[in-house]
Structure formats: C-alpha cells, structure tokens
Amino acid sequence: MSAAIMRTLHPITLAEALKVRREKLARLVDFPIALWSGRSSARNFPANTYPFRASSHFLYFAGLPLENAAICLEQGKLTLFMDDASAASALWHGELPTRNAIAQQIGADAAYPLAQLQAMVKDCATVLVQDSASCHWQSQVLNRAIASADGAKGNDLALIHAIATLRMTHDAAAIAELRHAADVSIQAQQAGMAATRTAKTEAEVRAAIEQVMMANNMTTAYTSIVTVHGEVLHNNQYHHELQLGDLLLVDAGTETTSGWAADITRTWAVSGKFSPTQRAIYDIVLLAHDLCIATIKPGVEYQEIHLTAARMIAEGLVDLGILRGNPTDLVEMDAHALFFPHGIGHLLGLDVHDMEDFGDLAGYAPGRQRSDRFGLGYLRLNRPLQTGMLVTIEPGFYQVPAILNDRARREKYGDVVNWDRLAEFSDVRGIRIEDDVLITATGTEVLTAALPTRIEAIEQLISGN
Known part of the structure; x- marks a missing residue:
C-alpha cells in the first residue's frame, strides 16, 4: 500500500462506508469470518512480480489494496492482521504507512501482526483467494481445505451467499468510485478514437487508451480489446495494421486504485466513415442496445x-x-446466436465480471441454472434487476468462422440463412456497443452515456471535426 494511494482516499468517508458494510454482513451471518487480501506472484524471479491486485471480497470490507494482509469480521467488528514494513524495505519502497495508521483509516477495531492470525481466526468461515500461495496460506491457518464456490459447504457457503447479497447492489461510496472509473474510461476511449486518425496498428490505439488510464493513476480493469478482428470476442492481439475499410472494435475500461471497474465497448470505422453495409449492421446493434436500456x-x-x-x-x-x-x-x-452468441452483459463492480469467482451462484437466482441452448448458454446474469445494481448492456454482431463454418450448424440453419446475402457484408467482422447501466428506483442511469453511440457523433470524434 503506497503512501500516494493513502493520500488520495478520504478516511472518514471510507471508514464510515466500511462500517456500514460490516454491519450489514453481521445481520446476514452470525459466525466469524476471515478474508485474505492475497499476495503478488513472481513473474520470472522472486523480486520481479506481476502487478498486485487484492481480492475483491477483501477490498469490499477493508477498502484498501493491502498486500499480504487478512481481516477478521465478527458482529460488525473488524480486526486487521498485517506486518509493518521492515526497516530494510525503506531502501527499495520508501517509508510506508504503519499497521496502526492503516487500521485507523479503515476503521478497524483492532490490529495485530500476522504472527497472531492463526490463533485468532482458526474457527472462521472464508472464501477462496485466487492466487495459489494465498490458498495454501488459508488452508494452513484454518487447518482445513478451502473449496471454491461450487464446492463450498456449511459456513463457507453461507458466507458466499451473504457476500453475494451485499455486493449485488452498490452503496453511495461504491457508486462514486464506479462513476470515476466510467469517466476516465470515457476519456480513454476518446483518446483511442483520436489516435485512430494517424495510427498504423492496433497497438498504437491501445497505447493512447491506456496512457489516459495511467495518467489518472489507474490501471485496466481487464486486458484491453483493440482489434480489427472483432469476430474474436476476447482478442488480445494488437499487431494488425489498420486498413481504411476496417472496423475497429475497442473494449476497454479502467479500474480505480480501490478496485472498482468500468467496461465500455465502441466500434468505429478506421477511415472515419462507415460503409453502407457497416452502417446497416451497426444500426441494428444500436437499436437493440437502446431498446434494452429503455426496457x-x-x-x-x-x-x-x-x-x-x-x-x-x-x-x-x-x-x-x-x-x-x-x-x-x-x-x-x-x-440469432449465429451472429450474437454471447449474453447481453453481466454484473459490474469490484470485478469487471462481478463475483464470477462464485461461478453462477451470484449471477443466477436461487433455483436457476444455465441453459444448454445455443442462444442462452453464455448468459452471465439471470436474475430480476434490483435498484442499485450495475450491469452492462452489450449487444453485438459477429461473423465468427468457427460458428458460421460449423457443418452441423450450417445444416440446421441452412434454410433460414441467406448465405449469398451474408457474403455482401464481409466488411463487418464484429460490432459491439457496450455501456454501464445503473438501475435506479425509477429506471436507469447510464454511467457511460457521455461517450456517443450514434454513428454521426462517432465519425465526428474520429475525424476531429
């Protein structure tokens, strides 16, 4: 936890919000809970690590991205466990906040070194942390195996349900962070549009987008998708040259320093002008996008x-x-799934696909299971919407070779697809339009609405006129 991050947060607001979250949790469960933040992982030797990202469940109750820390929650009280930085670490990392200073900022009721963790949390429920080192640490401290959500039982399963209930909707502190993530993501996407005027490759557009995120002391909420091959749904290749007839699909969102995410997709013509066929398909996707949000x-x-x-x-x-x-x-x-194979969106919060480490337990209402239908199998959320939920709406059209060239599907849908007519739209590989939509008591608020979706407005942004 850097001193710079500490200075950007507001201790009173943070502590109060965390206290309310703890009190809500205490009304749902009556047993003690231990949550781990996680540890950084070595990239190729111990001192060279991948960027650290704390567990989202830890962040929800502790508020700060503390590395190698744990908290105990019981009856609305929070106990923090972490070690103070060693004197030698100041050579490499500078002076860091003490355990007691961090405890005060997050409103902890007590704080102890990690050596006391095992004695004080041995009977606690927990949720699995993603990195293997922390999983092993959890098992050692609790002296039992820790199962993932689909295998969790007893108090661990009850805790998962309780956390999912709390994180399903967002409080005012979370919404403020989510707005901030959305605002910076809009700026980043606009920078990508402007960069397209002179960029030669996808990588140059990606660089312009992520530079804005970095300049705002943020990171990507997920690996950015910046591609002329929009038919590859999660394309993480950036080496392709930009050609004037291409569409560029950009799915990129920021994550704030405290972990809250945005998720935006726009698709635009590299030349600054959509072709008639591109415009025709784009208008269909946009109509679906607008009608879904209105509904x-x-x-x-x-x-x-x-x-x-x-x-x-x-x-x-x-x-x-x-x-x-x-x-x-x-x-x-x-x-329809021949061209729109994925779901309309997902929950959004501390994770870009919020709580999907819980599998479908969070995304699907009790008693519901994923369909085995081609057109419904990738639906990530199947619940009635609630005030305070944040969801993405992201319809799309794709010409995916693995789908359209599949012999069984061509036989099944041969009578309903005009393949010759489809061939006239070969310059439309993939189009997606995605916004972040907050459900309010009266309808919706689109947090990402300031980034245009209309063709004319997008073309103006690309051309700079």
Missing part, C-alpha cells in the same frame, strides 16, 4: 433483456435479407 427497471428479468436484444437483432437481419422467417421463431430456434 430496464427494477423487477425486470435480465434474461428478458437478453431476449429483447436477440429479437431486435433477428428482426434487423430479416429486414436486411440475411435471415429468413419470423424473428420470434428465429430466436426460439437460436438462429
């Missing part, structure tokens, strides 16, 4: 939002002559 309000089923997008995409493709048939029937037979 959102508390109580609406997220799966219905997904199906709304699926029907709008199917209808648009029928109008273009790419699909044949009734749009509702086409969705029932999952024909």
Whole structure:
C-alpha cells in the first residue's frame, strides 16, 4: 500500500462506508469470518512480480489494496492482521504507512501482526483467494481445505451467499468510485478514437487508451480489446495494421486504485466513415442496445433483456435479407446466436465480471441454472434487476468462422440463412456497443452515456471535426 494511494482516499468517508458494510454482513451471518487480501506472484524471479491486485471480497470490507494482509469480521467488528514494513524495505519502497495508521483509516477495531492470525481466526468461515500461495496460506491457518464456490459447504457457503447479497447492489461510496472509473474510461476511449486518425496498428490505439488510464493513476480493469478482428470476442492481439475499410472494435475500461471497474465497448470505422453495409449492421446493434436500456427497471428479468436484444437483432437481419422467417421463431430456434452468441452483459463492480469467482451462484437466482441452448448458454446474469445494481448492456454482431463454418450448424440453419446475402457484408467482422447501466428506483442511469453511440457523433470524434 503506497503512501500516494493513502493520500488520495478520504478516511472518514471510507471508514464510515466500511462500517456500514460490516454491519450489514453481521445481520446476514452470525459466525466469524476471515478474508485474505492475497499476495503478488513472481513473474520470472522472486523480486520481479506481476502487478498486485487484492481480492475483491477483501477490498469490499477493508477498502484498501493491502498486500499480504487478512481481516477478521465478527458482529460488525473488524480486526486487521498485517506486518509493518521492515526497516530494510525503506531502501527499495520508501517509508510506508504503519499497521496502526492503516487500521485507523479503515476503521478497524483492532490490529495485530500476522504472527497472531492463526490463533485468532482458526474457527472462521472464508472464501477462496485466487492466487495459489494465498490458498495454501488459508488452508494452513484454518487447518482445513478451502473449496471454491461450487464446492463450498456449511459456513463457507453461507458466507458466499451473504457476500453475494451485499455486493449485488452498490452503496453511495461504491457508486462514486464506479462513476470515476466510467469517466476516465470515457476519456480513454476518446483518446483511442483520436489516435485512430494517424495510427498504423492496433497497438498504437491501445497505447493512447491506456496512457489516459495511467495518467489518472489507474490501471485496466481487464486486458484491453483493440482489434480489427472483432469476430474474436476476447482478442488480445494488437499487431494488425489498420486498413481504411476496417472496423475497429475497442473494449476497454479502467479500474480505480480501490478496485472498482468500468467496461465500455465502441466500434468505429478506421477511415472515419462507415460503409453502407457497416452502417446497416451497426444500426441494428444500436437499436437493440437502446431498446434494452429503455426496457430496464427494477423487477425486470435480465434474461428478458437478453431476449429483447436477440429479437431486435433477428428482426434487423430479416429486414436486411440475411435471415429468413419470423424473428420470434428465429430466436426460439437460436438462429440469432449465429451472429450474437454471447449474453447481453453481466454484473459490474469490484470485478469487471462481478463475483464470477462464485461461478453462477451470484449471477443466477436461487433455483436457476444455465441453459444448454445455443442462444442462452453464455448468459452471465439471470436474475430480476434490483435498484442499485450495475450491469452492462452489450449487444453485438459477429461473423465468427468457427460458428458460421460449423457443418452441423450450417445444416440446421441452412434454410433460414441467406448465405449469398451474408457474403455482401464481409466488411463487418464484429460490432459491439457496450455501456454501464445503473438501475435506479425509477429506471436507469447510464454511467457511460457521455461517450456517443450514434454513428454521426462517432465519425465526428474520429475525424476531429
């Protein structure tokens, strides 16, 4: 934990928010809890590590990205366990805040060195930390194996349910951080659009985007997707040259110093002007995007939002002559998934795919399971929407060779796809439009609305006019 990060936070606000979260947890569970922050992992030798990222569950209750630390939560009280930095570490890392100073900032009720951890948390419930060293440490301290969410039992499982309940919706402190992440992400995307005017490769656009994040003392919330091959859904290659006829799909969002994420996707023409075929498909995706957001309000089923997008995409493709048939029937037979194979979005918070380390336990309401349908199997969230939830809405259109060239699917959908007509849209590899949508008591607030989605506005940003 650097002194610079400590100075950017507001101790009173932070401590008060954390206290309320602890008190809410205490009303849901009546047993002690231990949570670990995690440790950095060596990249190629011990002193050269990957950037450290604390466990999100630890961050939710401790507030600060402390490395090699643990907390105990019981009846609304927080005990911090961490060692003070050694005198020798000041040579390499400078003077660091003491354990007691950090405890005061986060409103801890007590603070102890790590040597006392095992004696004081041995009967605690916990959740699995992602890095292997911390998993081993958890097992040693608690003297038992720690299972992942799909294998958790007893108090560990009850704790997972309680944390999922709390993190499902966001308090004012979290929303402030999420707004900040969204604002910087908008600036970063705008920088990417401007850079496209002169960039020769995807890597140059990526550099412009991530420079804005770094200049705001933030990092990426996930590995940025900056690609002319938008048909590769999570494309992390950046070596391709930008050609005037290409569409560039950019999925990039920031993470604040305390771990809160944004997630934005825009697709634009490298030349600054969409071709007629690109415009036609983009308008379909945008219509689905806008209608989904307009439909959102508390109580609406997220799966219905997904199906709304699926029907709008199917209808648009029928109008273009790419699909044949009734749009509702086409969705029932999952024909839309040939071009829109993923879900409409996901939860967003401390993780860009929030709480997906819990598997479907957080994303799916009790009693619900993932569908084995082609058009529903990748739906990450299947719950009624609640006030305070933050979700992404990200419809798309993709020509994925692994899907469209699959023999079984070509046979199944041969009568409903006009392959000759589809070939006329070969300059549309992939289009996605994604925004971060907060559910309010009366409807929605789009945290990322300041970044345009309309073609004309995007073309102006690319051209600089």
